[in-house]
Amino acid sequence: MELTVQDSIYWIKFANERIQSEKEYLTSLDQAIGDSDHGINMARGFQQSVNKISDGSYVHVSDVFKDVAMTMMSKVGGASGPLYGTAFLRLSSAVKEKNPLDHKVFVEGLEDALNGIKQRGKANKGEKTMVDVWEPVVTLLNKNNEVTAEEIVNTAKEAMEHTKKLVATKGRASYFKEKSIGHIDPGSASSFYLFESLAKVWKSGGQA
Amino acid sequence: MELTVQDSIYWIKFANERIQSEKEYLTSLDQAIGDSDHGINMARGFQQSVNKISDGSYVHVSDVFKDVAMTMMSKVGGASGPLYGTAFLRLSSAVKEKNPLDHKVFVEGLEDALNGIKQRGKANKGEKTMVDVWEPVVTLLNKNNEVTAEEIVNTAKEAMEHTKKLVATKGRASYFKEKSIGHIDPGSASSFYLFESLAKVWKSGGQA
Amino acid sequence: MKKVINDPNEVVQDMIKGLIAAHPTSLRQIPNTTAIARKEAPVLNKVGLVSGGGSGHEPAHAGYVGKGMLDAAVAGEVFTSPTPDQVYEAIKAVNGNNGVFLIIKNYTGDVINFEMAAELAEADGIQVEKVIVNDDVAVEDSSFTTGRRGIAGTVFVHKISGAKAEQGASLEEVKRVAEKTVVNVRSMGMALTPCTVPAAGKPSFSLDANEMEIGIGIHGEAGIERKNIASADDIAQELTEKILNDIDYVEGDEAAVMVNGLGSTPEMELYIINKRVSEILEEKGIRVYKTFVGEFMTSLEMAGCSVTLLKLDAELKSLLDAESHAPAFRI
Amino acid sequence: MKKVINDPNEVVQDMIKGLIAAHPTSLRQIPNTTAIARKEAPVLNKVGLVSGGGSGHEPAHAGYVGKGMLDAAVAGEVFTSPTPDQVYEAIKAVNGNNGVFLIIKNYTGDVINFEMAAELAEADGIQVEKVIVNDDVAVEDSSFTTGRRGIAGTVFVHKISGAKAEQGASLEEVKRVAEKTVVNVRSMGMALTPCTVPAAGKPSFSLDANEMEIGIGIHGEAGIERKNIASADDIAQELTEKILNDIDYVEGDEAAVMVNGLGSTPEMELYIINKRVSEILEEKGIRVYKTFVGEFMTSLEMAGCSVTLLKLDAELKSLLDAESHAPAFRI
Ligand SMILES: Nc1ncnc2c1ncn2[C@@H]1O[C@H](COP(=O)(O)OP(=O)(O)O)[C@@H](O)[C@H]1O
Ligand SMILES: Nc1ncnc2c1ncn2[C@@H]1O[C@H](COP(=O)(O)OP(=O)(O)O)[C@@H](O)[C@H]1O
Ligand SMILES: [Mg+2]
Ligand SMILES: [Mg+2]
Ligand SMILES: [Mg+2]
């Protein structure tokens, strides 16, 4: 696929719609193994991102991502704000001055984003964080450029579900140690919505 | 009747038994129109009075009452402590050096006690306080010395029940104004137990 | 009942032990009483100040013992006035031969017990004067009834009288400023939840999930009205207006504000109340001279708050500003 | 949810307005942020101190802003670390050309956001150093995980570093005493009830009527164990022993004690806890140098408390004793 400015805007809008309707669910996940704010944080961050990018007129996809990054960084706080912020900032830098993005460029950008999260969060796969959704999805996209929307959704969903089985060693859930088992990681759930929304854009063949 | 040292001790012991078993009830009355401590206060005051007078050996009834007065005064606090304390102090003074007490002396003592409560509390009949039980009982006893135990109980009980109909203008219940209607005054209930216990001593013809 | 206590009948004793352990250099327990005094009391030639009342209102009253405020505070059982003998011991312990001044909240029990103590002390030749604080505008002011309750405004009376006494003023002078404070202070409270007296084990009353009670007392005594929870702005407005309807302020007048938490209302919410209180006062042209936000006169773990306004003149301002070493009111 | 608030999404803004209205002569809001600074900041040639974190822990952190403690505190949304841009503005506002020191509680969000702010400030040429407070012994100390949380002990770090900075010490010196404090401070908490984040509207977890949770965090994060409510003596014992098992004290050592209420636990109960804490320390021959009982690092209206011990040497004692004008920690 190919990602245009319009696609990137739709991506964030779709993600925001999902996040808004799952706000309470995300917060309830964070109630179980965190501090009850992930839904509130994400709803604030995505809504304000959409407000911001709906106003602007963009030539480059990277500028859309930069505005999302800055909004996440300055309106969310907590762990998830700067992590999503860093992800979108790295993605933006990687695809700078390009428009539209071809599959390779976009996936390289996502890979940079994933690495940004890992560095900022000092986290690796298996620690029950959003990394556990990002890494399988990036790996899948890296494999080939024929990947379908369904494959993305399934991979992200499975990865999210898989976090149930993990013991948290990073973030607030780590205080629950073994008791974190059996609960989905909130940040993995919000990341799932993000990739599910990407798949929706994908499905329409890059033409949302 | 005639009141001996032994009778006076039984009077307080009987009253204490009633108070202890009605402790929660008295507190619940105070929960409705006060601050939830009348049962606790009375249970503390009567128990410690009994402890005190059980230890002593008395020649004069007045000394029993004086010890009860000092205990009420120093162990209870709140409104009821000094009021009961004043009552027993006045009673003690009135019957000084007498033993046993004949009907007239005892009733005059109770009348002094009532006046002590009224002075200390600046309260009159009809203000929904313990005065509303003390005054009818003293009036009854003043009428003749043939009064029966049943009459005392009935008068005290009716007087207590009657406080339901009154609007409090003194003590903590006064803050409830009209809303105090429908509730028995806690101090009237503890006073009822006091006179009910007196009747019990009375019944046994002054020989408990 | 969920409480961090040992024996419910020993809460006052246990508290006092913990209090003395926390402030060993500034406070002492008067032997065989539940009264707390300044370590250095009696201060010679200074009027001694004694207050107190039922426990459960912490930091009142022991938290206000210290240089510049009280000389002693007498702690009764929870929500029960202390007994005359205890107050009497406190009076004797702080008598610096210049008389002793009692600050009493207007509850039947407190008034009777403190007055009896005063009589005992006077019989010993100690000069005793008193002031009765009745700042709660939720209660009608009537000479036929018990009258208004003393609530959070009492802390201002402690502060002002304490500052005056510290200056070496006479008993009459201390009484004069205390009475001036009482005349100028008004409070009003509200609650969202009841509280539980440890020895009772059950809440003192109940409020529905979306109900609040306006005008409640600090022992859970009835208020003016029970109604649906309103916004903080509306609550602040209702409490402040009720106070302002009861005492004349003209534009340019100055006031001290106290927003007092009753127990479990977070400080965040108290500041949210203060936001609106300060706006209202600004709208009316009343200058806020000083603001106190926190827990000053609580009601165990009741949720809710009270607003207190003290109208100030130059004298009250300087006494309010004077140094205080009391643990709960350092200035 | 029973709260005295207006819009649940505006609680932090409303609180800050009320806070500034209450302390107009000593505090100011840094424009367009939720950061509170000392009115006179930046203080020339003094190391600037910035702390902060999620809101809902009042009086932390704004209550510790003042001469002798912090220069600025940044307030995030409830239980959510503030964003890097806000912290960055605070750093700039307190930079007196002698560097800025950050005091960060050890939570992933706080650490990341404050570190990003430090990077932004360093890019402007401002020297920034930091300390990460991790006093909660309920959490295992491991370099493979997030590690221990920062809780009430953070207030001692504010106090000690603030006193040092006020003396005109260099950034390195401030960092040294801050790290010394972190090395010597340990805390442990317990809760009886959960709390409700205003925007969430529901309690963060639930505890049965006779259950308590030992080792809980100040955002309701899990503790060590859930069990039946014990007596205050047993609770004090468990918290204190857990701390003493984690750090060596020998007879004659001196400590500062903090008994911190989490929100709705009455001060009476905190003093009851302190009673036993002080007894245990006496039994072990540890001298209590100073005790702080009250609400210092809360968790909205959670019921419960924490105990903090800070092992002292001569330097820490003198810094702890130094003057502080911070509204919530006057010394
Ligand atoms: N160190 C980390 N690395 C990567 N992701 C993390 C890390 N810590 C937390 N997260 C993610 O952030 C989510 C929590 O976000 P949120 O609740 O908004 O912030 P906070 O934990 O500060 O309250 C977690 O579910 C997890 O996915
Ligand atoms: N002014 C008064 N005169 C006479 N009796 C009073 C007065 N005020 C209160 N009482 C009595 O005291 C009772 C309350 O006692 P208690 O609950 O022990 O004290 P408190 O009101 O201080 O909590 C009332 O029910 C009433 O009978
Ligand atoms: Mg969270
Ligand atoms: Mg009562
Ligand atoms: Mg009482």
Ligand SMILES: [Mg+2]
């Ligand atoms: Mg959070």
